[in-house]
Amino acid sequence: MSTIMLTSLIPTVRRAGRAALEVYSGDIEVRRKADCTPVTEADIAVDEIVVSALQKAYPAIPVVSEERVASLEAARGAHRFFLVDPIDGTKEFIRRTGEFTINIALVEGGVPVAGIVHAPALGRLFIAEPGANAEELCERDIRTALKVRPCGDDSDLVALASRFHDSAATRAFLRDHAIESCITAGSSLKFCVLAAGKADIYPRFGPTMEWDTAAGHAVLAAAGGEVVTADGQPLAYGKPGYRNPDFIASSPGARARCMGKSAGTGT
Missing domain, CATH: 3.40.190.80 (D-Maltodextrin-Binding Protein; domain 2)
Structure with a gap:
C-alpha cells in the first residue's frame, strides 16, 4: 500500500484552481494542439503549478501530464507514477459551464490508488487517499464521506x-x-x-x-x-x-x- 498522501497537495490544487479561474473570467484564447484538441492558457498555467509541485515533493516518481508530450515516456515500465490532467473538460471551460476539473492521480501497479478532482468554478474538491474512504471537502474543509448508493433489483437506475x-x-x-x-x-x-x-x-x-x-x-x-x-x-x-x-x-x-x-x- 502506498504511503504517499495527496492531502498535502490540496493548497497547490486550490492555487491552480485560482489560476484557472483568472483565465476563465476573462477572454479565453483557444489554440489547437497537434491532435486538433483545444488548449487554453489555463491548461498551461495549471500544468506548471501542479507538475512543479509534484516533481518537488516526489522527485523519484514520474509525472505524466496531458500538456507535456515529453512526459508520455516518463512512466514507461514504472510501477508507480502520477497522471495529471491540468484542465479536464476544456470544452466545458471554453463554454463556461463550470464543469471542468483539475485531475491528479497516483497509479501503482496499473491501479489508481489515490486521486484529487477539483472543480474550481463550482467550489468542489474530491479526494481519495490510499486505503481510505472517498471524501468531498466542503466549506472550511469540512469533509463529507462519499459512498455509492445501493442498487436494488426493483429500483430505477x-x-x-x-x-x-x-x-x-x-x-x-x-x-x-x-x-x-x-x-x-x-x-x-x-x-x-x-x-x-x-x-x-x-x-x-x-x-x-x-x-x-x-x-x-x-x-x-x-x-x-x-x-x-x-x-x-x-x-x-x-x-x-x-x-x-x-x-x-x-x-x-x-x-x-x-x-x-x-x-x-x-x-
Missing part, C-alpha cells in the same frame, strides 16, 4: 452521460437496459457524482485518455464503485499510448444488473 460526447452506443446501452433516467455532466465530475450516490452508472463508449479518468476512478473506487472495460475486466493504467478502451463506471449493484456478476472493483 440513473445513468450519467457526457455533455459533449454522446454516442449511438451509449443510447443503445441505456435502451437495452431499460434505463430511462439520464443526466449529463462534464469532465471527471461524472465519477464523483457516482461516488456521491447521485447516479448509478456511467457507460462511456468513445475515446478517453488515462489522465481523463484516473483521478475520478480513484475517487469512485474509494466510495465503493468500480470501473471495468466493456468485457468486464478492471480498467488498468499505464497502457501504451495511455488510451482507454470503452468502459463502464458504476456501483457494484448497477454493474451486476447490467453486465452480470462483478469481476472486481477495478481498484
Whole structure:
C-alpha cells in the first residue's frame, strides 16, 4: 500500500484552481494542439503549478501530464507514477459551464490508488487517499464521506452521460437496459457524482485518455464503485499510448444488473 498522501497537495490544487479561474473570467484564447484538441492558457498555467509541485515533493516518481508530450515516456515500465490532467473538460471551460476539473492521480501497479478532482468554478474538491474512504471537502474543509448508493433489483437506475460526447452506443446501452433516467455532466465530475450516490452508472463508449479518468476512478473506487472495460475486466493504467478502451463506471449493484456478476472493483 502506498504511503504517499495527496492531502498535502490540496493548497497547490486550490492555487491552480485560482489560476484557472483568472483565465476563465476573462477572454479565453483557444489554440489547437497537434491532435486538433483545444488548449487554453489555463491548461498551461495549471500544468506548471501542479507538475512543479509534484516533481518537488516526489522527485523519484514520474509525472505524466496531458500538456507535456515529453512526459508520455516518463512512466514507461514504472510501477508507480502520477497522471495529471491540468484542465479536464476544456470544452466545458471554453463554454463556461463550470464543469471542468483539475485531475491528479497516483497509479501503482496499473491501479489508481489515490486521486484529487477539483472543480474550481463550482467550489468542489474530491479526494481519495490510499486505503481510505472517498471524501468531498466542503466549506472550511469540512469533509463529507462519499459512498455509492445501493442498487436494488426493483429500483430505477440513473445513468450519467457526457455533455459533449454522446454516442449511438451509449443510447443503445441505456435502451437495452431499460434505463430511462439520464443526466449529463462534464469532465471527471461524472465519477464523483457516482461516488456521491447521485447516479448509478456511467457507460462511456468513445475515446478517453488515462489522465481523463484516473483521478475520478480513484475517487469512485474509494466510495465503493468500480470501473471495468466493456468485457468486464478492471480498467488498468499505464497502457501504451495511455488510451482507454470503452468502459463502464458504476456501483457494484448497477454493474451486476447490467453486465452480470462483478469481476472486481477495478481498484
